[in-house]
Every structure is written in C-alpha cells, then in structure tokens.
Amino acid sequence: MVMPYEWVSSPSTSAPQAVAAVKLATSIRNVTREYVLKSETVRALRGVSFDVPEGDYVAIMGPSGSGKSTLLNLLGCLDKPSSGQLFLGQDDISAMTDDQLAEVRSRRIGFVFQSYNLIQQLTVVENIQVPLFYQGRLGAREQQHAVELAETVGLKDRLDHRPNQLSGGQQQRVAIARSLVNDPYFILADEATGNLDSRTTEEILTLFDRLNQEGRTIIMVTHEDEVARRAKRVIRLKDGLLRSDTVNRQQDRDAARAEQREAVELLAAREE
Numbered sequence: 701m702v703m704p705y706e707w708v709s710s711p712s713t714s715a716p717q718a719v720a721a722v723k724l725a726t727s728i729r730n731v732t733r734e735y736v737l738k739s740e741t742v743r744a745l746r747g748v749s750f751d752v753p754e755g756d757y758v759a760i761m762g763p764s765g766s767g768k769s770t771l772l773n774l775l776g777c778l779d780k781p782s783s784g785q786l787f788l789g790q791d792d793i794s795a796m797t798d799d800q801l802a803e804v805r806s807r808r809i810g811f812v813f814q815s816y817n818l819i820q821q822l823t824v825v826e827n828i829q830v831p832l833f834y835q836g837r838l839g840a841r842e843q844q845h846a847v848e849l850a851e852t853v854g855l856k857d858r859l860d861h862r863p864n865q866l867s868g869g870q871q872q873r874v875a876i877a878r879s880l881v882n883d884p885y886f887i888l889a890d891e892a893t894g895n896l897d898s899r900t901t902e903e904i905l906t907l908f909d910r911l912n913q914e915g916r917t918i919i920m921v922t923h924e925d926e927v928a929r930r931a932k933r934v935i936r937l938k939d940g941l942l943r944s945d946t947v948n949r950q951q952d953r954d955a956a957r958a959e960q961r962e963a964v965e966l967l968a969a970r971e972e
C-alpha cells in the first residue's frame with residue numbers, strides 16, 4: 701500500500717510553524733531540460749517539481765529515456781536546468797556560474813556510482829579522502845575523520861587495503877564513506893547496487909537504512925523494485941514528467957527488508 705506523498709509530507713491540518721520547521725535538502729521548481737540538436741530539440745524534462753526534506757530517502761524510477769539521468773545530473777550540479785529553479789539547501793543553483801556549480805558539487809554532494817569509481821592506487825582511507833584532496837584539505841584531522849568513516853561503513857579492518865583487494869560490496873562501502881566525507885546535503889546514488897549480488901545488495905541497503913536513520917538524506921536512481929521498496933518514497937518519471945510520488949509505509953519497508961533478508965539466508969543455506 702502506498703500513499704501519495706503530499707498526504708504525508710504536508711497535511712493541510714499541520715500548523716504553519718511545523719511546516720516551516722522542515723528544512724529542505726533540495727527543491728525543484730518546474731524544472732525543464734532541453735537538449736538542442738541540429739535536427740530536433742529533445743525535451744528530456746518537461747516541468748518537474750518536488751521537494752526533498754532533510755532526512756528523506758527517495759528512489760527515482762522510470763522507464764528508459766524517461767529523464768532519470770538528466771534529473772540526476774541536475775541534482776548533482778553536473779548540469780543546469782533549461783528553465784525552472786533548483787535549490788540545494790537555500791542556494792538556487794540555476795543562477796550559479798559553472799565555477800560556483802563545481803564548488804557546490806565537490807563540497808556539498810556525496811556521489812555513489814554503480815561502478816564505485818575508486819582510485820586503484822589508493823588505500824581505503826586515502827580513497828575516502830579524495831574529495832578533500834581536491835579542496836587542498838588533507839591533515840591529521842581529515843585522516844582521522846576518514847578512518848572513522850571507514851569504521852562507520854564496517855571497514856575498520858581494511859583501512860590499508862586497495863580496491864582490488866576488496867569485494868564489490870566492500871568497494872561500494874568505501875564509495876559510500878567517501879560520499880560522506882564532506883557532510884553533504886544528500887547522498888546521490890546512481891544504481892548503487894546495480895553491480896552487486898543479492899546478499900551484497902542487502903548489505904548496502906541495510907547500510908543506507910542506518911545512514912538514513914542517522915539523519916542522512918538519500919536520493920537514488922534504481923531500476924529495481926526490490927531496492928525502491930526499501931526507500932521512504934518513490935518518485936516515478938515518465939516522458940520527462942513526474943508521473944507519481946508515493947510514500948512507502950514503514951510496515952511495508954520493514955516487510956521488504958525481512959523478505960530480502962530471508963531470501964539471502966535461504967540462498968546461503970543452500971550454498972552450504
């Protein structure tokens with residue numbers, strides 16, 4: 701059972717001060733993105749609006765060509781809207797220069813990719829610090845913070861390993877720790893479990909659950925219903941428009957987690 705997001709996020713009965721207290725990680729206002737080609741103009745996003753409050757956990761879904769990657773690029777400050785507004789926290793990124801955009805991107809957004817994008821020559825702790833390196837911020841304090849993040853994602857005993865000495869799930873944990881190093885507005889995950897088997901997918905989703913419970917905002921693109929069932933909210937795009945925006949009830953999320961855990965345990969038992 702899913703409920704329209706509006707019902708949960710802004711009940712008409714709530715006091716104005718309660719609504720005002722909700723801080724937004726990002727807000728998208730009537731955003732369009734058109735790709736102008738020689739022969740035609742592709743309208744990849746045709747007026748999309750939604751808010752993501754801090755602490756939310758959103759799965760973005762939709763068929764191929766519906767505009768998911770286009771939206772992700774905008775949320776990740778890799779691109780600007782053709783029209784409309786996009787806020788990160790209080791900042792309107794649609795009005796920023798490319799340099800300002802690059803600054804926001806490197807400092808305030810945590811990226812997690814399907815292919816991990818780790819640097820092979822660097823250790824776990826060094827990979828976690830990569831975003832700081834580009835800002836010229838590498839000292840003892842940063843080193844300590846990276847170690848703590850490695851511990852947070854369960855890699856305490858792998859600090860000096862290099863990516864090729866880690867499993868896929870462990871590599872993705874490094875990427876998740878790296879995404880947190882700048883204390884981002886949100887984690888932006890692009891098919892973060894796309895390369896992982898069901899056991900490792902379950903592990904990573906459990907990590908996302910925990911980070912979200914600790915207050916981290918997560919926005920992920922996924923093709924998998926099983927993954928989307930674990931999020932708090934599912935936004936579906938179609939033909940460049942927002943087709944639906946629904947909340948996964950907590951009991952349904954719990955059921956999805958239990959089912960997926962059970963499936964993984966069954967699989968493990970069969971392999972023994």
Ligand SMILES: Nc1ncnc2c1ncn2[C@@H]1O[C@H](COP(=O)(O)OP(=O)(O)OP(=O)(O)O)[C@@H](O)[C@H]1O
Nearest residue numbers: 735742743744762763764765766767768769770771
């Ligand atoms: N750089 C580009 N130039 C021209 N057209 C583009 C460009 N990028 C995307 N498009 C078009 O915009 C539309 C939306 O593309 P987008 O990549 O956002 O879809 P998607 O939902 O991510 O699809 P998929 O699930 O296949 O990755 C498509 O029709 C695509 O062909």
Ligand SMILES: [Mg+2]
Nearest residue numbers: 765768769770
């Ligand atoms: Mg895509």
